[in-house]
Amino acid sequence: MTTSEDSEEAEVDGRGLPVFDTEQEFQDFLERKFEENEYTAIQEVSPHRSNYRADLLLMHDEFGRIGLELKRLTGGSDAGKAHQQIVRQ
Secondary structure: OOOOOOOOOOEEOOOOOEEOOOHHHHHHHHHHHHHHOOOEEEEEEOOOOOOOOEEEEEEEOOOEEEEEOOOOOOOHHHHHHHHHHHHHO
16 A cells, blocks of 8 residues: 555555555555544454454444455455355354
């Protein structure tokens, strides 16, 4: 991810969409954006005594709790693997 010293914005592609080199950069970016919009955002949350975890847990006074599973996709097979990971859990 390319950032300037004054900005935490992600590099964008030709369509204006943010570009990330890693899933962690994507999580960090989303955490900042949600927190700018009155959410509490926590990365890598596991419920008590659970083997599962959410990449990002969002909490909002109006919308409640939302768990996100994030995937950095580099091709169609990545999307298929991500789908299977979610379905198996």
